[in-house]
Amino acid sequence: MMLMTAILAYRPFLDPLPIENIWMLFLIPLVLGVSLVYKTIRLPKLDRLLPATLMLSLQIIVFMVITAAVLWGVTTIFA
Amino acid sequence: MPKNEKSEAESPQWHITSAIAGWLLPGLGHILLGEKKRGLILMVTISGLWLSGFLIGGIGTFDQKSHPAWFMGQSLNGATIAAWKVQESLKSSGSGAIDPGPQNKYQPPYGHVEAQAVLYTALAGLLNLLAMIDVVYRDPKTHRKELVAKDGEGNDVESGNGEVAGGEA
Numbered sequence: 001m002m003l004m005t006a007i008l009a010y011r012p013f014l015d016p017l018p019i020e021n022i023w024m025l026f027l028i029p030l031v032l033g034v035s036l037v038y039k040t041i042r043l044p045k046l047d048r049l050l051p052a053t054l055m056l057s058l059q060i061i062v063f064m065v066i067t068a069a070v071l072w073g074v075t076t077i078f079a
Numbered sequence: 080m081p082k083n084e085k086s087e088a089e090s091p092q093w094h095i096t097s098a099i100a101g102w103l104l105p106g107l108g109h110i111l112l113g114e115k116k117r118g119l120i121l122m123v124t125i126s127g128l129w130l131s132g133f134l135i136g137g138i139g140t141f142d143q144k145s146h147p148a149w150f151m152g153q154s155l156n157g158a159t160i161a162a163w164k165v166q167e168s169l170k171s172s173g174s175g176a177i178d179p180g181p182q183n184k185y186q187p188p189y190g191h192v193e194a195q196a197v198l199y200t201a202l203a204g205l206l207n208l209l210a211m212i213d214v215v216y217r218d219p220k221t222h223r224k225e226l227v228a229k230d231g232e233g234n235d236v237e238s239g240n241g242e243v244a245g246g247e248a
Binding site for chain 2: 011012013014015016017018019020023026029030033034036037038040041046049
């Protein structure tokens with residue numbers, strides 16, 4: 001009911017989206033966008049753009065997950 | 080190498096006008112240099128990230144006073160200045176302009192939503208800076224010559240925009 005009220009009252013580009021509970025999912029398209037722009041600039045030829053972008057995205061996500069796990073472990077041990 | 084070719088290679092052109100065009104509309108600088116495919120991809124991706132951030136956080140994402148450092152990153156995309164001006168005019172349009180309730184002109188984002196919106200728009204700006212720097216130093220003719228020079232067997236090599244390099248060298 002609360003979500004329904006939030007959606008009905010929502011005005012695009014004036015009000016923030018009600019994504020408080022799923023904000024972490026929005027990091028994936030952000031990583032894809034960053035990888036795509038970086039590879040578009042760096043690659044001399046664009047025929048291998050898609051695989052190179054997906055590989056860089058995967059690397060970023062994997063390292064983000066590893067970093068999060070290490071930080072979680074450190075805070076759990078020393079808390 | 081002939082003397083005039085050598086002097087051309089030693090004094091590369093700086094594409095300042097194209098970089099300014101790239102600030103106004105991401106990818107436009109590359110398109111002006113003839114790299115249409117690269118420019119279109121940059122235009123769609125950077126503008127898409129910026130618009131997504133705008134949609135996530137609303138017009139309140141471009142509040143210069145609440146996060147001045149992030150705003151510097153956001154303003155590397157020309158459209159941010161227009162959005163900021165609109166936000167300022169809405170904010171000063173009367174009492175209760177940003178207070179909770181149906182009378183407000185817009186609702187400022189908070190918490191994780193604000194963080195995501197600012198991250199999207201600021202990263203779009205920083206990526207646009209990368210694209211602008213690339214435009215300033217990019218020389219499609221030199222790039223094609225380098226590709227041909229690297230091909231030891233003397234075969235034609237395609238350049239970044241899909242054109243055959245050997246034809247021009």
